Every structure is written in structure tokens, then in C-alpha cells.
Amino acid sequence: xxxxxKYLSERAARGLLNRRSFMGRAAALGxxxxxxxxxxxxxxxxxxxxxxxxxxxxxxxxxxxxxxxxGLSTNATSTQILRMWGEPLVELAExxxxxxxxxxxxxxxxxxKTWTFKMRSGVTYSNGKSxxxxxxxxxxxxxxxxxxxxxxLGLLRGIVSMSTDGDRFILELDTPNADLPYLLADYHLxxxxxxxxxxxxxxxxxxxxxxxxxxxxxxxxxxxxxxxWNDDLGHAETVELLVINDDTARVAALQSGQVHMVNRVPxxxxxxxxxxxxxxxxxxxxxxxxxxxxxxxxxxxxNKDLRLALKYAINREEMVEKILxxxxxxxxxxxxxxxxxxxxxxxxxxxxxxxxxxxxxxSGHDGSVLLRTSDNSFPGAPDAAQLFQQSAAAAGITLDVKxxxxxxxxxxxxxxxxxxxxxxxxxxxQDAMFSTAYLxxxxxxxxxxxxxxxDKMLLAARAELDEGKRKAIYSxxxxxxxxxxxxxxxxxxxxxxxxxxGVEGWRTTKGFDLMNNYAPLKMWVTA
Amino acid sequence: xxxxxxxxxxxIALGILLLLAVSxxxxxGTEMLPGDLAQSILGxxxxxxxxxxxRADLGLNEPAYVRYFEWLGGLLQxxxxxxxxxxxxxxxxxxxxxxxxxxxxxxxxxxxxPLAIFLGLxxxxxxxxxxxxxxxxxxxxxxxxxxxxxxxxxxYFFAVKWRLxxxxxxxxxxxxxxxxxxxxxxxxxxxxxxxxxHMMRMTRAAILNVMQSAYIETAELKGLSAFKVIAxxxxxxxxxxxxNVVMLNLAYLxxxxxxxxxxxxxxxxxxxxxxxxxxRDVPVVQACGLIFAAVYxxxxxxxxxxxILSNPRLRHPK
Numbered sequence: 001x002x003x004x005x006k007y008l009s010e011r012a013a014r015g016l017l018n019r020r021s022f023m024g025r026a027a028a029l030g031x032x033x034x035x036x037x038x039x040x041x042x043x044x045x046x047x048x049x050x051x052x053x054x055x056x057x058x059x060x061x062x063x064x065x066x067x068x069x070x071g072l073s074t075n076a077t078s079t080q081i082l083r084m085w086g087e088p089l090v091e092l093a094e095x096x097x098x099x100x101x102x103x104x105x106x107x108x109x110x111x112x113k114t115w116t117f118k119m120r121s122g123v124t125y126s127n128g129k130s131x132x133x134x135x136x137x138x139x140x141x142x143x144x145x146x147x148x149x150x151x152x153l154g155l156l157r158g159i160v161s162m163s164t165d166g167d168r169f170i171l172e173l174d175t176p177n178a179d180l181p182y183l184l185a186d187y188h189l190x191x192x193x194x195x196x197x198x199x200x201x202x203x204x205x206x207x208x209x210x211x212x213x214x215x216x217x218x219x220x221x222x223x224x225x226x227x228x229w230n231d232d233l234g235h236a237e238t239v240e241l242l243v244i245n246d247d248t249a250r251v252a253a254l255q256s257g258q259v260h261m262v263n264r265v266p267x268x269x270x271x272x273x274x275x276x277x278x279x280x281x282x283x284x285x286x287x288x289x290x291x292x293x294x295x296x297x298x299x300x301x302x303n304k305d306l307r308l309a310l311k312y313a314i315n316r317e318e319m320v321e322k323i324l325x326x327x328x329x330x331x332x333x334x335x336x337x338x339x340x341x342x343x344x345x346x347x348x349x350x351x352x353x354x355x356x357x358x359x360x361x362x363s364g365h366d367g368s369v370l371l372r373t374s375d376n377s378f379p380g381a382p383d384a385a386q387l388f389q390q391s392a393a394a395a396g397i398t399l400d401v402k403x404x405x406x407x408x409x410x411x412x413x414x415x416x417x418x419x420x421x422x423x424x425x426x427x428x429x430q431d432a433m434f435s436t437a438y439l440x441x442x443x444x445x446x447x448x449x450x451x452x453x454x455d456k457m458l459l460a461a462r463a464e465l466d467e468g469k470r471k472a473i474y475s476x477x478x479x480x481x482x483x484x485x486x487x488x489x490x491x492x493x494x495x496x497x498x499x500x501x502g503v504e505g506w507r508t509t510k511g512f513d514l515m516n517n518y519a520p521l522k523m524w525v526t527a
Numbered sequence: 528x529x530x531x532x533x534x535x536x537x538x539i540a541l542g543i544l545l546l547l548a549v550s551x552x553x554x555x556g557t558e559m560l561p562g563d564l565a566q567s568i569l570g571x572x573x574x575x576x577x578x579x580x581x582r583a584d585l586g587l588n589e590p591a592y593v594r595y596f597e598w599l600g601g602l603l604q605x606x607x608x609x610x611x612x613x614x615x616x617x618x619x620x621x622x623x624x625x626x627x628x629x630x631x632x633x634x635x636x637x638x639x640x641p642l643a644i645f646l647g648l649x650x651x652x653x654x655x656x657x658x659x660x661x662x663x664x665x666x667x668x669x670x671x672x673x674x675x676x677x678x679x680x681x682x683y684f685f686a687v688k689w690r691l692x693x694x695x696x697x698x699x700x701x702x703x704x705x706x707x708x709x710x711x712x713x714x715x716x717x718x719x720x721x722x723x724x725h726m727m728r729m730t731r732a733a734i735l736n737v738m739q740s741a742y743i744e745t746a747e748l749k750g751l752s753a754f755k756v757i758a759x760x761x762x763x764x765x766x767x768x769x770x771n772v773v774m775l776n777l778a779y780l781x782x783x784x785x786x787x788x789x790x791x792x793x794x795x796x797x798x799x800x801x802x803x804x805x806x807r808d809v810p811v812v813q814a815c816g817l818i819f820a821a822v823y824x825x826x827x828x829x830x831x832x833x834x835i836l837s838n839p840r841l842r843h844p845k
Contacts, residue, residue: 058695063802064620065612216613217802218794219697242697244792248679252694253792256686259695407805 049505053525055236057514058250058259062243064217068201070190071143071150076263076513077220077243079187083517084222084239085126086190086205089117089136089169090181092428096341096510098181102131102191102206103169112176112465119167123229125193126210133164138195140171143188152188154436154443176463178470182341182428187517208234208521217243235505235524251498254279260503260525263513265496266379267325278501283327283494284508287339287426287433290323290378290493291331292371292388295418295448296486304484305363311349311488312356313392319490322387323380327496331489334478335424335433339492339510342430342467344475349482356395368398371419376406378423384490385421415446422446423493428511430474434458438481447486454480502527531842534835542828549820550602554595556816557809585611602817608810612803617814621799625818627698628788628795631711632780635718640773643723647730647769651757654735663731666724678717678790685713696791714791718784722776729772733765740764767834774830782819 062077070082090106093099100106103117123131142148144156160172173180190205203211208230209222220241224234242259244250250262251273265273265281274281294301294310301307316330329337332348373385382403389399404413404420413420427433436442439458440450454477461473481487495513499506505523509515515522565581582588586597601608607617646666650659669677686694692712702710737743738761746756785797796815803811835841 063806064624064799065610065802065806065808067613213699213701215699215794217798219699242695242792244695246789246792249682249694249790249792252679252682252687256682256690256694258686258693 049235049524050526051235051524052237054238054240055261055503055520055523055525056240056242056259057520058244058253058262059241059514060243060245060247060250060262060264062217062220062241062245066216068203068211068214070188070192070196071148071152071200073188074151077241079512080241080514080517080520081203081211081220082187082190083207083521084209084220084241085203085207085211086192087207088186088189089184089191092182092185092511092516094507094509094516096339098185102136106181108178108180108465110465112178112180112463113173115171115173115180117169117171119169120229121167123206124227125204125206126225127193127204129193131191131206133167133169135191135193135195136169137162137164138197139189139191140195142195142197142200150188152186155183155186155432175459177431178462178465179429179431183432185428187512209239219243233518233521235522236520239520241520254498254500257500257502259500261497261499261514261519261523263495263497265498267323267327267493267496270325270327270496273498279498280501280506281496281498282506282508283496284513285329285337285339286493286495286513287337288424288493288495289331289335289337289426289489290319290381290384290423290491291335291421292385292488292490293420293422293447294486294488296484297448297450298418300363300365300369301418301486303363303365305359306365306369307486308483309356309359309363309395309397310369310392311482312352312359313395313397314388314488314490315351315391316349316490317351318387318391319384323384324491324493327494329492329494331491332478333482333485333487333489335426335437335481335487335489336430336474336478337492339426340430340433340474342471342474344471346475346478346482351391353391353395356392356397360395360397368400369419370400370402371421372402372404372413372417373421374404374406374409374413376409377414377421378493381421388490415444430477431458431462434477438485449481449485449487451480451484499523531835534841535832538828538831538835542824545824546817546821549824550599550817551595553813553816553820554598555591557813558591560807560809598813607814610803610808610811612806612808612811617811621796621811621814621818624794624796624799627793628781628784628797630698630707631714631718631784631788631793631795632777634708634711635715635722635780636777638715639719639722639776640726642719643726643773644730644769646723647727647734648754648757648762650727650731651734651738651761652754654731659731662727666727669720670724674717674721675786675790677720678713678787681713681716682790694791696793698794711791711793714784714787714793717787717791718780722779726769726772726776730765730769733768734761737761737764763837766837770833770837771830774826778823778826781822 059077059080061075063075066075066078070086073079073082087102089101089103090098091101102120102123104120106115106117108115117136119131119133125131140156140159140162143150143152144159158174158177160174163170193204196202203214208225208228210225211220212223213219213221222239224237228234242253244253247266251265251269253259254262255276270281270283273279294307296302296307311333320326320328320330330348331337332346336343371385371388373381375382385401389401392399414422424437427436435458437444437446438449438454439445440455457473457477461470464470464473497514497519502525503523504526506519507515507522509518514520565578565585565587586594598608605618607621609615610617610620646662650662653659682694685692693710694713696710696714698707698710734757743756743760746760784795785801787793788795788797800812800815
């Protein structure tokens, strides 16, 4: 690498040379565009974040019905809002581990039943009050309470008692749970003064930003919290979230320079957007998956051979190619993929019309099978249903596809009809995913999967602190779901975000889209 | 003025009656929606006790006609009710959105109506010559294209390529009036293109109709210029059909702009209604439906009244 090129890239990183002239001069020195671009990016990272400026985010999901109560946050916009003004006790690290946040350290008793969190000292809320262990206790109490409507309620079952001791918060569980910190990293659980019991929608927290203007479904403006303790978060002086639900409008806003970053770029246009100048598309693997779910206790799907026949009759690679446009990975009929901390590879089930025909014959089922779908069950679901219909037809299985209306799909079809399309956003740990949808007593057992052995293994893994043993148990559990269960999981979808040249600092992370919603906090404005 | 007043009060009474009928239709329509309201609010995880409590809270145990009259009573006192999704009063929320929608609609109207009438007059003046054909061709082309297509084409050129106007038309309180106008430049252009043709063609047709009359010939024989004949003699006599079509298009600008609001991310009534329909927030949907109906009825009422006032035979009956 020539010294001149290096010199130029450092100048460009400090803003003394604009990107276009840097690229031009790099080309004159014989560097390829890709190489020059990589050099510039690493020089910018090395130069470190630039403070100040206004960072604008075009974000999908917000609606005029949104509440500021952290417990009621359901969509990508309200999740992002929580990240701005609030902080959880611990958080998901970029590589999928756990980082302390409002707790400076934490430890578990040997049986993983008692957990102690030590509060970071000197942290204050935006109203000037100190963050205390009492507030943490009150927050968890509010989300886990009888009357709670919180989205985190399901994660917080099994708490026996909570207490505080000075700057320590102590939590006791009825059964051991090695994953407790992952559950407390849930985005709903931002710590509020007195747990938000006085006014859950006050938006007063200890986060890097303070909410200045709030128009649900339209626009949210945040200003830097001058007393924020962590210099690594919150580089821009002002952050503006513009709710743009129309896909085309969101991409156009990025193209026209009105926003610096957008989430949820439609897979169909992702590669086209990536080819435009001045915009970079980031396609990040996630735990989210698109599924076809059968009720394993309802005829005709109570027949294991029929379930297997359908599992062999779907072409997973084709779905990744045609529905996700390559922005994803093939599923293996288990809700778990490499995004999970304790994942191990299993043998991949593939499209096999002969096996499908064999099992279909063995099931003794006569006639066609009815599959229900709708546009909002996942993007491209009706198309995916038709692909499934064709690949199944090659195995002699007739699928009837019934298109249901979007309105009421989640209340009238999903979890009610025996065979339909749906999606899952994924959970931080295997335990949380299995407990949410595959345990016999799960809240959303949408495949009606009842398996005693599986339930026992889940509890055993929860109490096990030895990682190797837990990995083995979880792998076996995935195999059981895949062979016995009612889940057909053809694909895991990527999160597709796009950022403009005007911001720097993107890193690939686990969790949700926009760098697990940390992009507006960890990226900085350069132009 | 006696018969005039009678005519007007008849019209207004008819409008009120129509609104009442609409309120019945809206109420029974939302009543017929499948699924239990309490269940759709609480979702999958609802316990039977919570469902029973919520049903009692919402008054769902009362017969439908009782609830209708309670709703109507509230409306007459200016109380639109409470949104189910966030528990806030509907009135102030809708007020802001309605204000935005009216701002967009009136700006579009201020541009479109004079332009349409002027183009109509020009088309008559040069009828069957190239200006007439050009105006007709261009406006018909713009009305034939779907509005989302025009919207995206404008975004591509004016926002992405040339960066003249923003593609996102979000407006908020701290913006100055000029900033707001800049923000809504593209949606206003789309709306203008969509409503222009209808009004312009109607103006042209109505005036051409009058131009056949004997008194126009007299005016021409008096030696008046062609444009003066049209503007002074023909136009006043064709006001009533023109006002009718203008009002229809104004109503469209208020209630029919959902697609444009979505494309340009404009925080108006349409987007607000769509958000609440998807959450089954029935009181909001009812309130929006009634407001839209009221806009239609009132604008049509105005059209009728103007038609009456502009017609000397109705103004001075024998």
C-alpha cells in the first residue's frame, strides 16, 4: 500500500478531503474502487467517532396508536425509541454475549437460582434523580405483576422474590435459569424511576438521549443527554426518527439524502439499492424465521407421516432464492439457527419428492391438504405458498392454498386454523424460544406440540451451567422438534438495513435490525 | 327572499338527515365486523375475567341501539369518545390530523381550481385548435395514470435525481409556513395533476354548452373580444355545473388522498384511519367515517346552495 494513499485516506477520514475526490485520487494512484473504499472505511473507524450533528433515521413500524409505555412496545419504531431514552440492567453484546449496562457487574449462585446485580454508581435519570436498585426492583415488579400487559411478562415467570441491599439488586427464581441475564436484556425492561409505576409513559430514563418531541407514527426527536455516563454511545447531538412505513418512500428518503439510515429494505430491491452510489446495504443474519405451521394434534396433521411428507416436499433453497432474494439462509425445521449462543449444526433436511411421496402414502391421507396464507403473515407468503404447492405437486401431494385477508389474520387464522403461514422474530436464547412456542404449556404453542421428553430436557438445560452439556441437550431438542413437531421452517430471514455515506461506524451485530437498534447511538455523522 | 330561504333551509335539513342516516350505517357497519371487540383488544393471552371486565367497561353488554344513542349523544356534545388502543381522547388527536389534511387539500385546491378553470377558458377560446388539444391531452394523460405512479415518478426526478424537493412530506409544528409549503410541494403537485382534468373538462363542456345560445351571438355581434365574451357572458351562466364538479373534487382531496399520504408519509387523516383500522380501534374508525361523510355532505350542500344563488330563475321566482 502506498504511503500517499494512506495519507489521503487519513485526510479523508478527518473530513479534510471529500469522499469523491479521495476516490478519484486513489484511482489515479492505481487503487481499485473496492480497495480504496475499504481503506477509507478503516481509516474512518481508526479516526474515531465525530461528535455532534443531526442524525436522521427513516424507520418502519411506527403507528399513531403507539404508547410510550415500555411494556407496550411492539414494533421496530417503539423499540428504537426505548433504546434512545432508556437503559436496561444488562444488554446483548455485539457478538451475542451479555454486557453490563446499568449494572456494573452481576453474579449467580452455584445453583443459578439467586442472581445479584451491582448498580453502576453515579448514574442519573434525565430528571436529575439517581438510578437505584429500588428502581430496578420496581421496574421488574411492574412488568411481572398480575395486572401487567407488558410484552416482557412471559420472560419474567418464575421469580420468587426480589430484594435490594444498598446498591445491589437480588433476584431469586423458583427453578434454576442460567439464561436470566439474557431475559433481563429484553428491550422492554428499561429502568424507570420507581419502575414507571407513577407514570409509565413519562419517557424519563437514564439513556444517552432525552425525548424532545413525540408524535406517534410521525416523528420523534431526541437530544443528547448532557450528563450521560458512557462516552461510547450517542455521538450525534440530535437524533430524529422519521416514521416511514411505505417501503418505496423509505428507500427514496435515503436516496434523496433526507435520512442517513433506514431499516427493513425489501429483499426484492436490496441488491438494486446496494448498486446506487452513496448508499451501503447491510444484510445481517437474524434469528427471525418464516414458517408453515401445522397443529400436530389436529387431523390430518396428527399423523407423523403426513407431517414428514410435507417437510420433505418443500424446497428450502428455492425459497431463500425466490422469496428472500438470497437475503437469508435455509431453515432446518427447528426454530434455532446460528444466531443463538449455543447452536450446533445438525444434518440438513432437503427437498426429496421420493421420500415425501413415501411418507404421504404411509400416512394413508386421501385428497388434498388446505394451507392458509396472507400477505402479512410474512413478506411474500402467498408466493411462498405457491412455490410449496408446486414442489409438493411433484411428490404427488395436492396443496390447496387459501388466501386470507390481512385484517384479523392473527386473531382468526394464526393459532386457530391447523395449517397456515406465519413468522417468528426469534428470541435471545434457545431456552426463551422453546419456552415461548414449543413447551407443552407455552403461551403461543402454535404447532400444538406436546412432548414430555422435550419438556423435561428444557428444564434440565435451564439448570445446567456446563455449556458443553447444554449445547448437546439443545441440539437433541432441535432434532425432536424437527422430526416430531408441526413446524416447517424453510428459511431464516436477514435484517436488511441501508446507510448513506453521511454516517460511519457500522458494525455487524446480533439481535434486531439497525445493529440491534444501536446504529443511531453508535454511528456518527461525517457530512 | 322567502322562497330562497325555504329552499336553503330544506337543503340544510336534508343534509342533517343524511348525516344521521350515515351515522346509522357507520355504526351498524362496525357492529357487523367479525370477531369480538374485547378479544381483539386484549389479544391471544386474554383471560376470561379480563375479557368480561373489558366488555363491561366498553358497555358491550348493552343492546346495540342503546349504545348507538349513547354514541350519538356524545357526538352531539362534541365528544368523539376514547381511542381503545392508547386510551386517549379522540377529539384532539383527530383535530391535528384533520388540520394537516385540510392544509394539504386546501393548498392543492388553491393551485388546482383556478388553474383548471383558467385552462378550461383557454381551451374554449382556442377550441379544436392546438392549445385546446394540448391542454385536453395533457390533463387526460395525468388523470389516467394512477396517483401512486405519478408520485413515484415525481419522487424519482425531483427528490432523488435533482434534489429540489423532499420526498418525505412530514410536517410538524416547529416548521415555518414556507418550510411546510416546501415539504408538501410534491404531494400537492400529484393531487393537482389528478384533479385537474375533471374540473378543466367540465368547465370547457359547460361553457361550450352556453356558447351555443343566442345571447352569445349577440355579444359577439356587439364586437366584444372572444375572451371577454367567454369570461363575462358565458362563464357566469355555467357556474353551477362547474361548482358542482369543483366541490366533488375538493371532497376527493380531503377524503381520497390515503394513497398520496402513504407515499409521501404525510401525517393526515388517511394514515391515521389506516393505523386504527388495523388495530380494530372502532371508536376512531367511526369518528373518522363520520367526519369524512360530513365533509362530503357539507361540500355538496355548498355546491347546491351556490347553484341556487347563481341561478336568477331560482333567485327571483315569478
